[in-house]
Amino acid sequence: MHPIRLGLVGYGKIAQDQHVPAIRANPQFELVAVATLGPHCPGVDNFSSLADLLAHGPQVDAIAFCTPPQGRFALVQQALDAGKHVLVEKPPCSTLGEAMSLIDEVKQAGVSGLFAWHSRFAPGVANAKAWLKGRTLTQVRVEWKEQVRKWHPGQAWIWQAGGLGVFDPGINALSIVTDLLPGSLFVTSAALSVPDNCQSPIAANLSIRSQAQVEVLAEFDFDHSDNELWRIELHSEEGMMRLDSGGAQVSIDGVPQGVSEEGEYPAMYRHFAQLIADKQSDLDLQPLRIVADSFFVGSKETVAAFHE
């Protein structure tokens, strides 16, 4: 079978660090073109826009979108109009309206689409799915605490209206939890701490209930320097599994477990190739919907101004 000829839009940090290495390590794909306004990607044709790539570039079968979510909707629509499969970095769009419309438009275009909730491909998530089978889950506790100055230096858009603030990392935790728990998750309350000079929260405490009435408590903190942690505890009647480091490490009742050696992005691109082969899509709105519901029902408390 021929490899899937892939174009990539937005050659920024996440594209350079994760997407391109994962694509190049996977013989199912061939990276043939990049659209970017920044530095060029070596070894492929570079274009200044997706429109230019589609009009004048080499033939592509699929497009991966690594630009910021603002403005991405119209770009993905261009690719769909051209009949291309699409992989869309998280969060897929800047509003629920756009994301819901994309789900319909991918279907209408008859192509494969993937909302790239990459944390679902963390090695430990597979362990957790297997472990949950036959166990009775009683509570889920999430702690997702990191230092924004370290991970998002100078990224003012995170704090603006429409920026996710602490939900930018937090949505990764939500993408794992929604993957592990069947049915819908309902936000019952949310407490958001918004810096005096920002529009988006720097910390959030969520109380969520699953369809099966399992309580999910999540603490997100974006100003946490010592002992950063990205942890999900699955408490069951038969013991406790803990995912650490965003799902890269797993322990059961304190005993470390072995996990797959495949990284998140390689596993995600393998999934994307399989979706294309199967003529399927994987476009889950739920992590974004939970964030929107948290803003909707959340109480906001103004806290000290944020300065880098």
Add this chain to the structure above:
Amino acid sequence: MHPIRLGLVGYGKIAQDQHVPAIRANPQFELVAVATLGPHCPGVDNFSSLADLLAHGPQVDAIAFCTPPQGRFALVQQALDAGKHVLVEKPPCSTLGEAMSLIDEVKQAGVSGLFAWHSRFAPGVANAKAWLKGRTLTQVRVEWKEQVRKWHPGQAWIWQAGGLGVFDPGINALSIVTDLLPGSLFVTSAALSVPDNCQSPIAANLSIRSQAQVEVLAEFDFDHSDNELWRIELHSEEGMMRLDSGGAQVSIDGVPQGVSEEGEYPAMYRHFAQLIADKQSDLDLQPLRIVADSFFVGSKETVAAFHE
């Protein structure tokens, strides 16, 4: 044909003023039972809960929900589990997650459901639909400005987290606009004014774009005493239609037009009866989704504290 035997849950102001008179004026329905913790509804059996009504009341075919949106989700689920058709006052639920789940659950229950966006049944909306055919819409301007102290005295829940604030009336305008314009509406920006002692906005300016790239500008104000107005202007290349008084009055290029004499709630219950006869549902998420997107991407400005 036998009338549809109807139970009603929540006998508060909206039920007394609108639902019960509309139901009793329509021979397609027979109101047979009410569940309420407040004053009893005369002429029917009253129960202290929906569970009690379902277990011990007269046989019902459908349930109308007039309780506040908080807590309504679980009640509607009870009715669906009992195989009843459901009419759910606006807004249907307190979160998008709950509303999206209800849409699935109505389908699974094999009954008819209606999210009761009552303003869509304002007489002038039919005029507007007819007028828009063959015209090229260029812009929609909404002004929805009223005095909250007059319409919601003592209703503190409006201002709490999860309360809609000025979107409680504003969602009526959005329900009309989404009914008139085809496709999805996308919130491009929102400016929310939140009183210092409240969690919900007292005013909002929205900028919205339709799928056909028509601009919709909306101004909502909840502290407007003189000359209250509930107005939608439809600007087209061929002239301008204006809906006033929430759609009860219509003019074209300044010339008043005749409208149907049927009120909103009578027309809505006629629609509900037709849905049941046709084994169909009408569960539109879009007005609630637009409100949630407005909270999600909106910039919040703190304004003077609100006191009744």
